[in-house]
Amino acid sequence: MTFDKETRRKGTGSLKWDENPDIEYPLWVADMDFEVAPSIKEALEQRVQHGIFGYAIPTNSFYESVIRWHQRRHHVTYWREWMIVVPGVVPAISSILRALTIPGDGVLTLSPVYNCFFSSIRNLQCRAEESVLRLVGDTYMIDFDDLEHRSEKEDTKVLLLCSPHNPSGRIWTKEELQCIGDICLKNNVFVVSDEIHCELVMPGNEFMSYASLGDTYMQEACICTSASKSFNMAGLQNAQIICPNEEYRKRIDRAVNIHEVCDVNPFGIVATEAAYNKGEEWIEELCQYIWRNYKDAREYIEREIPQLKVIKLEGTYLMWVDIRTLAVSDEAFCEGLRQKESVWLAEGSHYGKGGEGFIRINLATQHENVMIALMKLKHYIESL
Ligand SMILES: Cc1ncc(COP(=O)(O)O)c(C=O)c1O
Missing domain, CATH: 3.40.640.10 (Type I PLP-dependent aspartate aminotransferase-like (Major domain))
Structure with missing residues (x-):
């Protein structure tokens, strides 16, 4: 599947990847690690040719x-x-x-x-x-x-x-x-x-x-x-x-x-x-890919880190996870995760009332990245 193709974004002036270049797994800001649909790339190339x-x-x-x-x-x-x-x-x-x-x-x-x-x-x-x-x-x-x-x-x-x-x-x-x-x-x-x-x-x-x-x-x-x-x-x-x-x-x-x-x-x-x-087919495939990432991530968390609770995903590519059983603020949790495991997630308290004690994981990256980030998450929680 096209979305599995590894993309390298470090050094391209990407907010997600270059804001903190030491981070290996930036799953924070809502931006995807996938190349755009071929029709978009072609249209842009043509426009560039115009000069x-x-x-x-x-x-x-x-x-x-x-x-x-x-x-x-x-x-x-x-x-x-x-x-x-x-x-x-x-x-x-x-x-x-x-x-x-x-x-x-x-x-x-x-x-x-x-x-x-x-x-x-x-x-x-x-x-x-x-x-x-x-x-x-x-x-x-x-x-x-x-x-x-x-x-x-x-x-x-x-x-x-x-x-x-x-x-x-x-x-x-x-x-x-x-x-x-x-x-x-x-x-x-x-x-x-x-x-x-x-x-x-x-x-x-x-x-x-x-x-x-x-x-x-x-x-x-x-x-x-x-x-x-x-x-x-x-x-x-x-x-x-x-x-x-x-x-x-x-x-x-x-x-x-x-x-x-x-x-x-x-x-x-x-x-x-x-x-x-021309992008409709691409979007359909993308949603299938994100859904697979979500299902596998949810299954992994339920099996390996049952203290956390994954919220149902109906839309977006952003997985919202309840970490309130961990007795640590979402901000301290995310800071520690960045420093110890090189994984950057979004702190729930940034999203206003009711966000405290939650984290947001951006699933719009290669399946392998999601699974490695989750293993690191598990490792970090074990160290708390
Ligand atoms: C709900 C919502 N609205 C708006 C935006 C950003 O929109 P724009 O980049 O067009 O300003 C985001 C980005 O994550 C979003 O999640």
Whole structure:
């Protein structure tokens, strides 16, 4: 299988591999150790051959590829006029908060959640209103009473929804999305659905976009999406905000301009188009590969390190593991693991309330790397 091919990333200016070049197994940041789909590489090579790399704008064929992909894969219809093209989902979220909040406002999250949500909230001088997910068995559930209570607060303006959810691995069902939507509509809370992980769906699960709730809900919401996470091209910096409501869209567009994140990278445009036009088979294979990594990792942990508890993976390539029986903080644990075993995992407490005592393992690497990292994890735990 192509994903087994060893890739060497050290010395390429990779955040994952070169931030701390002494680490042998960096399984932290959400970036994959796989070469992109051949169609993406070919499209980029062709673009390089052109040899001119001036300021770019999204092309007609780019917009068409995004629209067609979401229609075919996720059964949602987007229009070109609804789209704002930006260099990333994080700048998108930051701009949206700038457009829709004032300092001191509450921004809802379902915590633990993607850590950059908190930096955007902080940077805009807003308050994180964290509704903590409940762990039921090996699955996280939303506490809807708590979410409703927090939405009712006068100054709660926005919900940052992570869908699929990083780091819990949940894919929200249509019923859950409907409940979220009803609570937010009732309380005038604008929903920002970050769907960057939407192609990373494990067998037996189905991704539902927030947009599938329909126009009433989407008039008070927007989707942030990108091919970058699932096709492994985050460095090419291309993402889209999809906002059907014209008034909100104008405000967001203005904030995108004030933030100076309105320029696009010509390689990001070309690569996204190639991914969406020709990458479907590659994504299917990728999800199978990640699923195998997850199954084998889970089985290994349950057999060899039964003190840990692996959370169910429905989507993303990020395995969330409960280490609370070990009587050590996740931060101290990860620091020790880095120093003693040269394995770098993400500390759960970086993901807000409810993340303490958990670790996140990036499974998007060669199967062999995952298994060696787990053996090292076991060795480290034995030494505690
Ligand atoms: C939920 C989520 N949103 C956004 C991002 C980053 O998006 P971008 O690189 O487009 O800013 C990540 C990266 O891990 C993520 O997990």
